[in-house]
Amino acid sequence: MEVWNLLVGNPVLNVLIALSHILGGSFGLAIITLTIIVRLITWPLTKRQLNSTKAMQEMQPKIQELQKKYGKNQQKLQQEMMKLYKEAGVNPLGCLWPMLVQFPIWIALYQAIMNALATTPENLLNLAQRLYSWGIVNQAIPLSSQFLGLDLGQTASANGSLGLLLAIIVGGTMWIQQKMSQAPAVDPRQESTSRMMTLMMPIMFGFLTFTFAAGLGLYWAVSNIIGIIAQYFITGGWGYLKLRSPFGPTPVKGK
């Protein structure tokens, strides 16, 4: 825990508080700015992922050909698809890595939000032990947790209808982002799994937003929106989102 705080937790915490002070005491703007900084730092990974997505989109005609050719032999179809991916230098799981890389940032940010807002005297005392000696950091305490009518230190559920709206925005933007990047499945079994995952993740994150501090939900919402914008411009459009409706059949199967 000490190593974690030293290397990740404390830097994120102090930068967040310093940003809040610089941005006129707005903790919400500090979270948004930090989100942009995080997205800039992870940009090389994001770009790689988006290029991979674009390549996958371009491979769709070939995949459909393979599907027609080996539709009855699933094992062969998988082998040929893997071969195709390998030749194109595409990793179908590549889209998950940027998300995994963001795990430590989520953890650090969640800790930072809960610690920085110091809702109890114990939290405030613990916070004192983790702050750098920078003047702007110490002068920024206590932070105001209010932002656009939300209490960022409270769960979204405790924020009433605005919290519900935040949860819907997080779930909705995550669904759009996933839909834009997720290649259509090649067989009906995969199709149902794929559809389940596409729905499960936004629902799960919407639920998590509803139960966690609203500040974390704000981070997820802004991060997703940045992701959608970046994806739109790099892959040149809405990707797979335009190919099919959320609950309808998959056009690529040609049925």
Add this chain to the structure above:
Amino acid sequence: MKQLKVFFVIVIALLPLVLVSCIGASQSAGGWSGPTVEDGIIYAGTRDGRVVAINVSTRELRWDWPDTAGLRSLIYTTPIVHGDLVYVGTYGGQVHAVTLDRGTERWVYPRTGSIGAIVGRPVVVNETIYVASSDGRVYALDTTYGDLKWKSEPLADKLWTSPTIVDDTLFVSTLDGHIYDLSLETGQLLGWSFEAEAGFTSSPVVYEDRIYVGSFDRYLYAIEMGSNASIWKFPQEEPAGNWFWASPIVREGIVYAGCLDGKLYAIGAETGERIWEFDAEDSIVSSPVLMDNLLVITDESGTVYVFDVSTEFGDEAVALKAISIGTSVRSPFSARDGLVYIRGEDNSIYVVDIGKGEVVDGWPVSLATEK
């Protein structure tokens, strides 16, 4: 491939739950009410939200309050004994008056709802109890019936300190770094205020027309009453190693201030110059206490240090005694008749005999035991 993808998704979904459970465990709040000793009885708040009365000599629990778990709330304020009542403010935002002999509630303010979390210890003067609250107001209540005499206008988002009363004026410091003076009679602002560069959990201490208070900006301020500027800030060179969390005490021209950087500073009240300092093992969260010439401090790791302030120290003070109670301490402590009463973070009361330099035999007493 498919299984791997599902695995990734599950990991992504579940990890936040894990992180929350980890954080939740490390930051559990339990309050840090200290003990008050009166007529051989210790009154203290417990980590499960009760006030207990324990006979010092027999260690027998006389009463605890409230009986019903649903009525309990975190307690950060040290109980106050006044007349035949014990007063305590709760983090749930109510002030309770409990009978001294039986521990039954005499009154509660407000009767329903909350005035905001109470963290700073209330003060009783002339049959009025003055309470600073997290709704940013100061409340004056009648000690006998709990009736509201006045409440101030909101002074800040939160007040986590004790009011300080001098003659007919009440001084209060705010979590956002202001000090205000109010009329003790009406609660109206008298017009003076001071703004520091950071917030206060340290209550203002008044000594010879000056206010001494520590701040989150790592400085201790000396302020002339009526002036908007500080007379001096300590340290005079670089800021201290951490916040001045606890209130200082002043005696015979010397300010004694504990700091979260683990140092106890003795500072000239007139000049703001360092007289000596002492490096404890851990952060100093509680205010120092003086018993005649003996200055007592505790650090967060649970060591009690005793100094003879009549001794001529050089730059570094030497503790007369250093006694470990073996558990973390954040609560204010009480010292009288050569004994120091401390509530540890393990929810036990420790009694340290300064003369013997040890925790008195038979203690600690667990406060966790139900009646």
